Amino acid sequence: MANIETCPPLSRASVEAAAHRIKGKTHQTPVMSSRYIDSLASTAQARENLLNSEWNGQEPACPRLHILFKCENFQKIGAFKPRGAFNAILRYEEERKKFLRSSGSESRSLLPIRIISHSSGNHAQAVALAAGELGYEAHIVMPSVSTPAKIAATRGYGATVHFSGSTPQERLAVVDKLMGEEAFENVFVSPYDHPDTLLGQGTLGLELQDQSKILLPDQDLHGIITPCQGTGIQVFGSEPWFEGADDCRRGLCEGKRVEVVRSMSIADGLRTPVGEIPWDVISDPENVKGLFSVTEDQIRDALGLILQQMKIVVEPSSAVPLAVALYNEDFRRLIQNECQVRGLHVYNLGLVVSGGNFDILQLSQMLQ
Amino acid sequence: MANIETCPPLSRASVEAAAHRIKGKTHQTPVMSSRYIDSLASTAQARENLLNSEWNGQEPACPRLHILFKCENFQKIGAFKPRGAFNAILRYEEERKKFLRSSGSESRSLLPIRIISHSSGNHAQAVALAAGELGYEAHIVMPSVSTPAKIAATRGYGATVHFSGSTPQERLAVVDKLMGEEAFENVFVSPYDHPDTLLGQGTLGLELQDQSKILLPDQDLHGIITPCQGTGIQVFGSEPWFEGADDCRRGLCEGKRVEVVRSMSIADGLRTPVGEIPWDVISDPENVKGLFSVTEDQIRDALGLILQQMKIVVEPSSAVPLAVALYNEDFRRLIQNECQVRGLHVYNLGLVVSGGNFDILQLSQMLQ
Incomplete structure (x- = not known):
């Protein structure tokens, strides 16, 4: 996700900006x-x-x-979750463009971007959908006890599903492993604990x-x-x-x-x-x-x-x-x-x- | 209902006329x-x-x-049934006005109009609703075995419910009795076997x-x-x-x-x-x-x-x-x-x- 330091405040104006950003996507x-x-x-x-x-x-x-x-x-x-997923990914794109412009560097753009998240429910499908529609690969960590219907739905939107244990720690361990794979520019989309998701x-x-x-x-x-x-x-x-x-x-x-x-x-x-x-x-x-x-x-x-x-x-x-x-x-x-x-x-x-x-x-x- | 002899044919033009008639009601x-x-x-x-x-x-x-x-x-x-109920009652009103105008008589208008029908399901509520919105009393014959929820819903739209046995003959006997009550102008709205209902x-x-x-x-x-x-x-x-x-x-x-x-x-x-x-x-x-x-x-x-x-x-x-x-x-x-x-x-x-x-x-x- 975009750096939390540079995120807009949780204000009405920020929500309005998010609404403008995701217009037509949801x-x-x-x-x-x-x-x-x-x-x-x-x-x-x-x-x-x-x-x-x-x-x-x-x-x-x-x-x-x-x-x-x-x-x-x-x-x-x-469910309402695609609002947050689209806003988070689009905000990341904006920040990335700004960074590339300001640094004059093209180096970050050489690696293929992939979107990574974890969820047992609606957020998994939302990120899979948003990433797919915006042209990115999605990798979603789901507890292996998730219902087959939810796993199938997430895959149905084109995401690769990775399984984990069901505690938050076990989920995050698999996320960390994916985030560490250096052949990609890995972008994490938080299910709820990030302003860009919340503003969406x-x-x-x-x-x-x-x-x-x-x-x-x-x-x-x-x-x-x-x-x-x-x-x-x-x-x-x-x-x-x-x-x-x-x-x-x-x-x-x-x-x-x-x-x-x-x-x-x-x-x-x-x-x-x-x-x-x-x-x-x-x-x-x-x-x-x-x-x-x-x-x-x-x-x-x-x-x-x-x-x-x-x-x-x-x-x-x-x-x-x-x-x-x-x-x-x-x-x-x-x-x-x-x-x-x-x-x-x-x-x-x-x-x-x-x-x-x-x-x-x-x-x-x-x-x- | 309006006299079946004077009813419009089951044609596209008749359906268009019905759509115009019930516009805003459904x-x-x-x-x-x-x-x-x-x-x-x-x-x-x-x-x-x-x-x-x-x-x-x-x-x-x-x-x-x-x-x-x-x-x-x-x-x-x-359910779609209010379309037929509104069309049937409104068509009756039109025919009645025509009749009064042509005969120069006011005699039919002296008795209070009441709308009568029979149904165990959606049509009961549809007639109750349409009659109520058009300012008439509704009397609905329902089989006494109808679910309490359906009886309550029909009453909820202001209709008086009369009970009957569950065969068509038993239902129609109660309808006939109501239709024979001479203190009213009794108008029957057929659940399906009348062009005005069907056109609606x-x-x-x-x-x-x-x-x-x-x-x-x-x-x-x-x-x-x-x-x-x-x-x-x-x-x-x-x-x-x-x-x-x-x-x-x-x-x-x-x-x-x-x-x-x-x-x-x-x-x-x-x-x-x-x-x-x-x-x-x-x-x-x-x-x-x-x-x-x-x-x-x-x-x-x-x-x-x-x-x-x-x-x-x-x-x-x-x-x-x-x-x-x-x-x-x-x-x-x-x-x-x-x-x-x-x-x-x-x-x-x-x-x-x-x-x-x-x-x-x-x-x-x-x-x-």
Whole structure:
């Protein structure tokens, strides 16, 4: 990736530059809504539903919510990750050209460039796709326990797959070996812990904001629930609660990042702990207004609602923000309060859904 | 409904008039494609796949197909049926105004109008929605064995639900009783056996044709697989094979409409036999170029592909046309032959998918 020292800051202007950079490489995905889900979200939960929760015996909140689903399940590869992959590789190209120009040297251009990354999921396919479309070889390190479908999909985009053990250390060992091969100019694309990747992913927030201006011409988009960053809009984080997957929320309570998580939450895209750079963003209250977690049953219910009412297939992780909007009383009270304080008739809430990490058998078992 | 004697013919001009009539009442639904599904459809089947079929030992066909999915799962109520319901009610209004004007009489306008229909599925919700949006009361006769979700959805659109036994005779007895109530002007909307309903449904073919001109500016849409009618485009019919649900194909062989079908195919929207008016259209070889059936396993495979690759939820019946395109060798040979004879590089095939008749538990069991 481009040298982290010379990277643009995580600002709105940088996200706009990234959006300009990747334009035409990624799809502008649609924004959808469901009257049924809006009415459900705008109705107080039954008191019985709160019986076994921390809100037992309390008055259920009744916010008025209009939810805009940003459908990144229709993005290339079925997830938002190509945004980051394209931005990272294109940024590298820019920096490389600058370097060659300034040094007057052609020496770096003699070796063939290859793109290297590691991932067990969507990022693997995203890097394979982006590298291929930009004319580079991709080498992706995947844990040997990855599902055959994911390995086949990554190869389907033209990448060479290298296998590793499943711990981060084992993955990185194989990456290091590849990076050391001197016959190539080896370019590493980080799955999440690099500004260029993050700024690329951030473009979906910008796109949602632009689309919401068209969909809601006289209104604002008031908030979004997602890990991505935004400006002028309230941003909320959401996590599974199961087996400690709520590492961000716990990290905020304890004042430092939780570095190890071992959760088998059905929201498999949200099992790993938050990276260092995202943590710096999330732990700043200027950026993220709150972090909320939900139970596995709540994730399952929200997933069923999205399938049934919106007729779109999303991965379980993508149901976590909707579960927060529907079932987390802390969040719902906060929104109810926002509406009162700001005199809003309805709170327009954006949610990003992604569909890449989805196995049909697993999904059908989950819904039984 | 409007008097069948004065109904417009089942022609392209009538479908265009219907499209104009319902404009703004129904959504223009998106058209989607999948590179993965196209490459699958354009690859010859393995010979082993034909082992237990009528094509055992024969050379598998290898047509080149580009498939356009017309996504009526994103239509109001999740299915194409509101097109027919709106057209039927609006046509009735027009005829009524004409009658009042010509007779100079106001007598028919004294009684409150109410819309009556019967359905166990999407049509019930479609009529409830259309009647409500046009300002009328809706009374829908549903078999008492209908799923609670479907009854609730129909009521959710403001209709009064009346229950009946599950045979056509039992349903119609309750309809007749309602139609006889003299305090109202009772308007019956047929689920399928009336030109106004059919012409409304036909608007989706027109819409697909218009959209394909934008998506494929220098090419034609060569064919569609669907029960709806079209002009200038080859139309193919598709059915489940299980327990005799291929009644159209059998009817064509025997030279007369099959009137009774008892099939429990997973394609539950295609279990009933074809209606009289649709039969007149389908049995004319000018209209429908061929009828093809597929097995339950093939329907299940095609359904899984749509969910996994396209990230959209459709009802099992909607997977039948894709199953024909992927697995029916008679169809595939015919397309291969068309390409050769007409010198086509690729055959552009439209498929209509609908998502209304979808139960999440049933679906997840089906996919196991």
